Amino acid sequence: MSSHARHVKAVRSDEHGGDARKERWREHRRARRAELVQAAVRAIGEHGPDVGMDDIAAEAGVSKPVLYRHFSDKSDLYVAVGEWGTDLLMQRLRPLFRTNGSANQLIRSLLDAYLGLIEEYPDLYRFVVQRNFTDRPVASDPVSHEKTVIANSLARLLGRYLRALGLDSGGVEVWSHGLVGLVQASGDWWLDRQTMSREDLTTYLAQVIWSGIDGVLRSAGLVLDPDEDLELLDQAYWEAVPDEGSG
Template sequence: MRAIGKHGADVGMDDIAAEAGVSKPVLYRHFNDKSDLYVAVGEWGAELLMRRLRPLFHENGSPNQRIRRLLDAYLGTIEQYPELYRFVVQRNFADRPVHSDPVSAEKTVIANSLSRILGEYLRLLGLDSGGVEVWSHGVVGMVQASGDWWLDRQSMSRSDLTDYLAQIIWHAIDGVLRSAGLVIDPDEPLEISDQGLRVVAEAEEQEAEHG
């Protein structure tokens, strides 16, 4: 990790060995080859990110607060470790196909966590949850692609990027809810109960009555 931070995503085995204060043969006692080392670094990076994201999936708050917290944690991590991110995503270091792809594994874990949350809320609202996996993987892919672009361009602040992505994500969710006749304030705490659902339904009915 120190070698990647110092030499960038194009770090070589000589750089890593020198940073560790050992020879390359010593490194190869611990890792079969460069691809094995790449996987280990990728798994370390994925676990670092998930340690920051996991608690946020279970924190309460309004939809906007919850969306923004997750986005900010992700973007903050790749901003803090840009060379590690490039090292893992670009895969240039690995000299053969890897037996496990840390990037795909990380995206799947995040998408599955998001699917569980979205599915739970949609079912409590009485809506079809069949599309949550598609939505979740789509959202994760969009955020990653946006993060790639942002790291390379740096044409806006992290806060502005978070705002744009949060807006896109919420409007997608809001569209699904409105198609089922439900209107939720994205800035109000989201506490679903029978009473809460009746209040939402009544508000929608009143809006329809008054044009």
């Protein structure tokens, strides 16, 4: 091998080695950032939605300057925590959008998953919704993103059932966004008041939601039992439907 060829090979090896080192460094930073988000979630659980950067740094066992190496500012950390919460919620909701069963079972399971999460993480929910932690407007609002992801998933589900029944599905986006707003507003009220059990709230909301769906069906001349299994879409259909992402 000529000296020139050896030089070219050495340069290429350095380039490949440098790319590998950069990727390892990026992966390390992603992992470290994820660890700090987890620490922030724990600090919120301990100190409440008015948690400060000092509290989060102490929970993570680092100094504030170290936090700012991984998050450009408080708003950046706020968005990361909000995305963590949205991902967790969608992990619980996503499988429910891919199941058969009765209308009541589906409605109640979705409601219970959502209300169960905000009951489990009340201060995290308030932290994200109240947005007191941010020090500037955020370009990516995790609350709006969460509502959109859930509404879009619900619209796809309703659309599949309406089309399977031979009905027009043109209104599913409007209905879905309205239902998401209803559940979120009710959840906000319930989290602050706690004047009823989660089971009772789920029952009341399920009654309201089914009444709306029942009205649409009856206007088309269809009457369905909300407790009857709706085996309208077979397993092969569900397996062909891709998972709904959270991002």
